[in-house]
Amino acid sequence: MTANPQPAPFRPATTILELGDSFYDAVESAPFPQAILRFRNDRAAASIGLDGLDDASWVQHFARFVPLPDSLPQPLALRYHGHQFRVYNPEIGDGRGFLFAQMYDDRGRLMDLGTKGSGRTPWSRFGDGRLTLKGGVREILATEMLEALGVNTSRTLSLIETGEALERNDEPSPTRGAVMVRLNHGHIRIGTFQRLAHLRDEDGLRTLTDYVLRHYFGDPGGLDGPVRLLDHVVRGTATLSAQFMAAGFVHGVLNSDNINVTGESFDYGPWRFNPTWAPDFTAAYFDHAGLYAFGRQPEAIHWDVMQLAVSLRLISPAEPLIAVLDSFGDHYQPAVTDAILWRLGVRPRNQSEDRALIQAIEPALRGSDTSIDRFFQASFGGAIPTHFGAEFDEARALLAPYVARKARDHAYWQADAPCSMLIDEVESIWADIAERDDWTALNAKILAIRDFGAALGD
Structure with a gap:
């Protein structure tokens, strides 16, 4: 490696x-x-x-x-x-x-x-x-x-x-x-704070709040420490929610004990990548109600962050916590725009045009059977190919004036198929290991993913 x-x-x-x-x-x-x-x-x-x-x-x-x-x-x-x-x-x-x-x-x-x-x-x-x-x-x-x-x-x-x-x-x-x-x-998880609130441990909540602010956010804390902590978590988790969507990723188990207060995703159990932009696509076979479906992930994470606000209520007035919690959507919208523009390989223009573009792309993907990975591979650099149907006409026109953030000069962009991670390939990689103790496919896939990352990254 x-x-x-x-x-x-x-x-x-x-x-x-x-x-x-x-x-x-x-x-x-x-x-x-x-x-x-x-x-x-x-x-x-x-x-x-x-x-x-x-x-x-x-x-x-x-x-x-x-x-x-x-x-x-x-x-x-x-x-x-x-x-x-x-x-x-x-x-x-x-x-x-x-x-x-x-x-x-x-x-x-x-x-x-x-x-x-x-x-x-x-x-x-x-x-x-x-x-x-x-x-x-x-x-x-x-x-x-x-x-x-x-x-x-x-x-x-x-x-x-x-x-x-x-x-x-x-x-x-x-x-x-x-x-x-x-x-x-x-x-440190949202559930770490929930435990202290459940125990009515106000001193423990203050200690943990100061610890997280100081060591993970470089924030000195103070009397408004709980509010500042919640603000950091809202911003980080709103951004993470947006990144999940742009990646076409479904975590599967967005319980509050699985949400890191730094906004970093972790603990991957029944995850899947969505083949198409299907909002009701789920990863966990036991998620019968679709609580953590692809399209509901921002809502699910916001709900978890709400539980952090409830926990912090023990050591903070409610009003400023509610105000910060209500800002989740204000952070999510520009974050999802930035994440999709980044995956498209173009530089932002202005808030109005950028948002209009995303509002055209999302329903076009949702209304078609277009592969998420194939769409972004083909459109990287700022041009949606004509072989994508008429449902992309508006997005195609809106994307045309955007400037590429990097050239399509990496060999990856000339590949016949995009680098993806759908469930059939995951099972095939595991079958080689389980049946023949053959790790070749896994090692090759890791190299291919890292090559993809080099092509996509800045």
């Missing part, structure tokens, strides 16, 4: 310890029978100064969880609550993962290394604390594709097969086990 040309130094941190042990539980990793390295993301590792680890050290840190120097001395399972499909659940927390380490990245941001599948914790309930290898492969594919598409996402740092046979109800079993490490810009 391509590494960062200017790797960052490793700069460890332990800031989570400032919160105190009422926010987490010290835990131990499961003793896995094997540790077979299947994926290491040296590009992500370079951003935090860990790309120089040899494979043996990598396995020691990310399968055996030997502490990284001067970072956290022991893994911590974080405590939180949350609404799951809008039903409040006070019995959740890090049930098959933990916070393993903290450090600063090459942009000076405080980063967390969190796990998935690392074993049981006090919050596992009836689960085994494990991750299927298929789940890990799917998370690699999701994060790589979203990163290429400009979505603010966690990054999959490591996937290691554990030699365990797992029983699952939603895939053929026994199935292979794995442990994954993700690189996050923070691991």
Whole structure:
């Protein structure tokens, strides 16, 4: 994999310890029978100064969880609550993962290394604390594709097969086990605040508010800290909602415990990319009401942010919180415009023209069977080809005066088919691994996605 040309130094941190042990539980990793390295993301590792680890050290840190120097001395399972499909659940927390380490990245941001599948914790309930290898492969594919598409996402740092046979109800079993490490810009969820509000812990809410403002937003906090925190979260999550739409992505489980207060998407379970602009397209087979359907994602995320406002009401007057919460749409509209213009490869002109263009493109896509990925590949640089039907005539005319933000000189733009990540290909990649232990297709897809990202990015 391509590494960062200017790797960052490793700069460890332990800031989570400032919160105190009422926010987490010290835990131990499961003793896995094997540790077979299947994926290491040296590009992500370079951003935090860990790309120089040899494979043996990598396995020691990310399968055996030997502490990284001067970072956290022991893994911590974080405590939180949350609404799951809008039903409040006070019995959740890090049930098959933990916070393993903290450090600063090459942009000076405080980063967390969190796990998935690392074993049981006090919050596992009836689960085994494990991750299927298929789940890990799917998370690699999701994060790589979203990163290429400009979505603010966690990054999959490591996937290691554990030699365990797992029983699952939603895939053929026994199935292979794995442990994954993700690189996050923070691991504090809306549900972290909900837990404190549920416990009526005003001091804890103030402590957490100040912690998040200081370490993730560079904001000094103060008396209006809760309002300023909500404003940061509204802006970040409105932008994330817009990026999901422009990417044609459906997260699948937008519960409040899955919403990071930094506005970074993470935790990919039943995700899918939408083949066409179908608002009612869902990712999770259990989302019978379509609560988290493609077209309802901004509404769902706004609802989750509302739960943060409700939690902060314990330490702040309601009126300024309501005013900030009501600004979500004001931030979402320009963000979705910017995200779609970016994917089209054109520079913004002015608010009126830009919004008119998006209002022409969206219904044209919705009213046709046009592939989202094919449309954006063909139209990149500012011209909608004539082979797209008459329903695109208005959008075609409105797009004509726009200036390309970069040339179509990358080889990707001459490819016969767009780089996409639809469910049939995901299943095909997994079938090669499950049936023949053949990782060729996965490795090739990662390279293709990164090539796509290079073509699309600035």
